[in-house]
Amino acid sequence: MTALVPRQPDAAPAVYDAATLAVLAAMEEAADRHLDAIRPHNTKRGYANDWALWEEFHDWLAERTGHRMPSTAATRGNLVGFVVWLDTIKLAAPNSIDRRITGVTVTARGLGVEVPKAATVAARQALKPLKNDPERMARGRGKAAAVTPEQLRQMNAAVADGLTGLRDRALWLMAFGIAGRSAEVAALRTDAIVHVSNGLDVHVPAVKGRPPRDVVVAYGKNADTCPVRAWLTWRAAAGITAGPAFLPIDTWGHMGNRALSAEACREIIARNAERAGVTVRLTGHSMRAGFITTSRKAGKREEKIRAQSGHAENSPAFWGYIREADKWTDAASEDIGL
Structure with missing residues (x-):
């Protein structure tokens, strides 16, 4: 029988000298470059499109509120609003909205923005009932009707x-x-x-x-x-x-x-x-x-x-x-x- 070992108290954060910190920072940058290099081109293009829509959403908000919030404001309210905007204004399919949430979140974090987990959870809570709507799920499966x-x-x-x-x-x-x-x-x-x-x-x-x-x-x-x-x-x-x-x-x-x-x-x-x-x-x-x-x-x-x-x-x-x-x-x- 394995002996139970009492949980040890958390160790104090390590303290590094300047040379070690410099090497660690360089490794962080190298990791970012490597991960970006191996990310598929289509994924990067998709994330760029997601961010462009996020910017457009903030422009739309600015027209109605008279104030342009920074695009780095990836808050709970903003992400839920983004979901509603994509659904009601852009008439996007729920699966597309789901991908947009991911793209915006990844891009924001890449810019050094702290995106609270509660914000992404709330956004997907707002999205959940949309995925149960057959009409919404059928969106985006055909080209725009040509006006006569x-x-x-x-x-x-x-x-x-x-x-x-x-x-x-x-x-x-x-x-x-x-x-x-x-x-x-x-x-x-x-x-x-x-x-x-x-x-x-x-x-x-x-x-x-x-x-x-x-x-x-x-x-x-x-x-x-x-x-x-x-x-x-x-x-x-x-x-x-x-x-x-x-x-x-x-x-x-x-x-x-x-x-x-x-x-x-x-x-x-x-x-x-x-x-x-x-x-x-x-x-x-x-x-x-x-x-x-x-x-x-x-x-x-x-x-x-x-x-x-x-x-x-x-x-x-x-x-x-x-x-x-x-x-x-x-x-x-x-x-x-x-």
């Missing part, structure tokens, strides 16, 4: 009155007209949208490492869905001649002077589509997808469409949109004697 001209007219018929409505209509029609990503729409500058006889010359700035491009947006035949008329009406009503193209407007109709965020642009599109009773869920990317498929169905050439959207020649996403648009053009099952 009919749905744009439906949105126009239900747009809010006043300055906010003018901005919202100009925003979603501009997003459609330039085949723009939400981040590109948010980055547009008023003085880079030039009115010419045929419509608009628009400079789409570089965002997230993507190259800038210059596109033209022609007058539409339908005044309700014409991006040019919508932009000119909003610009005149807002009295803007320079600076961000699209600005926040509060409940009382007061206009801010900072550009809307990409997330705010997405929210505006989704909110207006829901108000209009559009039967599919439209997102910021729906305008981009909708332009490509609509333009293709109208017989526009591939290189012209790509120049507008900024897709690379070999982009799988672009060719997926083209295949969708061409699906019923000279269908293999059409006129074959059935």
Whole structure:
């Protein structure tokens, strides 16, 4: 029988001389470099994306509170708020949210931030009921629905009155007209949208490492869905001649002077589509997808469409949109004697 040995009191912390401390510090740095080197590239890229979303969440909070908290504030309240934001604003799938929590936590600790265990526990407690919701679990399993001209007219018929409505209509029609990503729409500058006889010359700035491009947006035949008329009406009503193209407007109709965020642009599109009773869920990317498929169905050439959207020649996403648009053009099952 093994003899029971009383537990010895904890030893006092070791005290090292300066030379030992220097070697230990060097070993710590070497360990960090080694662990970073062996971490898979996809994991590091995923963590970078997680942190970018964490930064976007803090930008979103700042728009609503008037104060930008440091991104290193990985507290219980912030992490739970991040989960709720990803669920209700980004409409992320619960498994994606779970990975985001890990990515943010690992990155924060890598920056020397102490992330309390209670914070990550609370975040996953907030996540637990979301994983029991089949509809939420099904999120992210399909690409964004491509908006149609009919749905744009439906949105126009239900747009809010006043300055906010003018901005919202100009925003979603501009997003459609330039085949723009939400981040590109948010980055547009008023003085880079030039009115010419045929419509608009628009400079789409570089965002997230993507190259800038210059596109033209022609007058539409339908005044309700014409991006040019919508932009000119909003610009005149807002009295803007320079600076961000699209600005926040509060409940009382007061206009801010900072550009809307990409997330705010997405929210505006989704909110207006829901108000209009559009039967599919439209997102910021729906305008981009909708332009490509609509333009293709109208017989526009591939290189012209790509120049507008900024897709690379070999982009799988672009060719997926083209295949969708061409699906019923000279269908293999059409006129074959059935």
